[in-house]
Amino acid sequence: MKNPIEFTLEKYSGKKSRFTCPKCNRAGEFTRYVHPETGERLPPYVGICNRKDKCGYAYSNGDYIRENPGAHANERITSALPKPVIPPSFMNWALLSKSMSHYPENNLYLFLCNLVGMKEAEAILAKYYVGTSKHWAGASVYWQVDLQSNVRSGKVMLYNSETGKRQHKKQTWVHAVMGLKGFNLSQCLFGEHLLGLEENREKGVAIVESEKTAIIASRFIDSVVWLATGGLELLNPATNPAKFKPLIGRQVILYPDLSLPNSFNGDTAFKSWTRKAEFLRFMGVKVTVSELLENVATDEERENGFDIADYLIRK
Ligand SMILES: [Zn+2]
Structure with missing residues (x-):
């Protein structure tokens, strides 16, 4: 892939140059980023919805670079070779x-x-x-x-x-x-097995960062299935869509931890997950991001990385 910074919003050249918006799902309203020389486009969720007031979806090439640091450099190395598909390893x-x-x-x-x-x-x-x-x-x-x-x-x-x-x-x-040689760890969501249980088929899904948060929250609220990504950065549908496929068609609510803005791009966990949610939506996951903690947070709780389990325990 060319460096994403070189991509620009595609000029209008008829219907074929406008796409379906990943947020509002309107066809022919989404302008994507294209490389002026090669015609290559950035992924289908990178672009701007023309319905600025009614939808307002905007995800720039700059956002893409921030979310995928090194994507360009890695792809340059790997795109020359066919990607070997290594099946995930399983344990006994x-x-x-x-x-x-x-x-x-x-x-x-x-x-x-x-x-x-x-x-x-x-x-x-x-x-x-x-x-x-x-x-x-x-x-x-x-x-x-x-x-x-x-x-x-x-x-x-x-x-x-x-x-x-x-x-x-x-x-x-x-x-x-155990020192297993050649083991290919392919992580799934923690608690994913619960999605298949008969009593959970109709339930919504709540996703948190840490495993401990998920199991504690499940004790307090059992109307949804609580899953954990295993970390802030492991909500990564753009680079690992397979991990999020089991969520397609389900009603999902994300509960990011409270956090201070990071030193890298000034994002809080809430901001970061809100952006990732756009990609999940694009995959067909009906997802919202909970603002509950954002609305009640004190500075101290932000500093301490307060999460939904801490909130439920206190209540
Ligand atoms: Zn839109």
Whole structure:
């Protein structure tokens, strides 16, 4: 791909030069970015809706560069070669089952026991496939199981049993700990397996950043299915659309954490996810971004990265 900065809004040259807007879905109203020499276009969600007042969708080539730093450089290297399609690797169910024990040694379980009681804590961990790991004393494993019941791998993390906060920034994966050679980790949404359950088929979906937030929120609000991306940057439909396909056709609400503007482009998590939502919409996901936390946030909560689980616990 040419450098996205060289792309300009396409000049009108008849119907073929105007497209369907990813936001309002009107045909023939969307102007895309085109390379003046090669005629190559940026992805179909990059452009401006002509219905400025009624729709107002605008996603510039500059926005695209900010959202995909290095996209241009990487593509230059890889576009010369046909992309090898490496199928995702899966792990054995027996490993997952074996880890679903030793809960008294699991700090996350101990924290949840204080919060919601032992019975509920056990039920939540069983429902979400959260196990215990020996990798660090007190560690937990968040297994990622997809809609087809494939185990993608497990993320190992450590919490403080009293505060429920991360014990250290380190995290690892079960396949890495086991030293599996050539393992192709292809992450799915944490909790994705729940979308396939009969009782959840009609439910809306709520998406948060962290696994812990998802499991806690599910205890307070069970009218939606709570899933986690596994991190702010892992809501990445533009670069990993496959991860978000299970959401197509469903009513989805995104709950980004509170955050201060980052030093890179001044975005808060809310702003970043609002932009990503445009791409999800383009894929056919009916998505909104919750403003709940934005509306109630204090400066201190912003600084501390307050999330929807913190809010629900306080309420
Ligand atoms: Zn529009």
